[in-house]
Amino acid sequence: DTAVSQTPKYLVTQMGNDKSIKCEQNLGHDTMYWYKQDSKKFLKIMFSYNNKELIINETVPNRFSPKSPDKAHLNLHINSLELGDSAVYFCASSQGTGFLNEQFFGPGTRLTVL
């Protein structure tokens, strides 16, 4: 059973397009996250939702919009894709907020913008 799943695993698209990445967790966790890992493998948090409410919103372009329809899902929609958006995007979840809550990561979605 996959704890944190993401779809698609790979996404290749043209500059200017709009795309979405979906994330689902079946762990019953309250908190979900989106991270971006760039080509240098640097992992940086983008957003965090707790009980469907946005609690962390790092300096991310407005073209990125997270949506949490319920506690088990956190989707990432990206408008007007740019070359610099190419990266691996990881979804994660944890029981609650705070450092003591171990985060479980999904397998990642490799986005390539041409």
Place this chain on the structure above:
Amino acid sequence: SQELEQSPQSLIVQEGKNLTINCTSSKTLYGLYWYKQKYGEGLIFLMMLQKGGEEKSHEKITAKLDEKKQQSSLHITASQPSHAGIYLCGADMNRDDKIIFGKGTRLHILP
């Protein structure tokens, strides 16, 4: 500037040898995670350290957090091919529940 520095950036080790990866911060850490990423896969939790001087072990991997809580080391004893991957340290730097990650250390194990 990078808040968490990992060293080395990459490491090639003969199977069976021991190795150490370091994670250093200029600030006191309020807790530190070690994760492993297998090439092309997601992150796997290894260990979490909170207290100064704390040391934890899991199988052949030992992680320590120094007394000042500014440096952590990850030590692998008798390395195996299954240890290959990217090791990331992450920490809550500002007590704001955001984990900041280091750039990772790529570990290759030679048979």
